[in-house]
Amino acid sequence: MNRQRLIVATAILVLCCSAVVTAQFGQRGRFRSMYGPDGRVERNGVPDWKLDQNFSKDVFTFARIQYRSMGRWGWQTDFPDADLNFSYRLQQLTSLHTDPDGVVLQLTDPRLFEFPFIYIIEPGYIYLEEDERQALRSYLLNGGFLMVDDFWGDEEWQGFYREIKQVFPEFEPEELPLDHPIFHCVYDLTERPQIPAIGYARQMANGETYTAQGYGTEEVHYWGLYDTNRRLMAVICHNTDLGDGWEREGEDPWYFREFSEKKAYPLGINIIFYAMTH
Secondary structure, three states, X not given: OHHHHHHHHHHHHHHOOOOEOOOOOOOOOOOOOOEOOOOOEOOOOOOOOOOOHHHHHHOEOOEEEEXXXXXXXXXXXXXXXXXXXXXXXXXXXXXXXXXXXXXXXXXXXXXXXXXXXXXXXXXHHEEOOHHHXXXXXXXXXXXXXXXXXXXXXXXXXXXXXXXXXXXXXXXXXXEOOOOOHHXXXXXXXXXXXXXXXXXXXXHOOOOOOOOOOOXXXXXXXXXXXXXXXXXXXXXXXXXXXXXXXXXXXXXXXXXXXXXXXXXXXXXXXXXXXXXXXX
């Protein structure tokens, strides 16, 4: 039943994901969003739009996973502005009908299988209970897609790696080469981009893009996790921060131009398109 729900949800969205319009990026102002009295996240300048309720099943929703963490900000990093801005860009720049608000879910939420794409951020110190591990395993093996983002260095990689091996002891992450379709399926990228957090970006010299958060941060990695049929179940973005590129797009014109517009949004859109069409 769960697999059927995911297949139906994905198939409908694929029909909406067949074209990307030629609209251009345009920087907006920087705002910090909060929840309003109606329970919706206050948009504070992020454009809003109405969804046609006759086609409510045709809508893509950016689904962020809430989890327990033993360090740093954990699942709340870049929330909610990254989710709102990225959802807006999907609505603006693609033919994908996108929910303006997104959703936050726990892995054990019974609604999980209604969403073909989920996002986990800053997982270097993630801790999952056994029921969460089993839910994530079932979700991915039954057609779901996971994007992991914004964790840096050897220590955080080892923390995430230990947890994902509890979920999939039989599978090993594989480095995605530049010629993988995920870097070319909508926007044709010429590199595997490294996107620093905005605070570090402002301090960098000589074109460096890595965040000095310990050993092993210099080289960007994009890992893939495949099932037994070689279906890509997850893309793992290590030593890079797409979420900050989405969240901070209105804060600094230089950062927007160099990282949000050229790297974070194009790759994010590619990942969504690939997930929805494979």
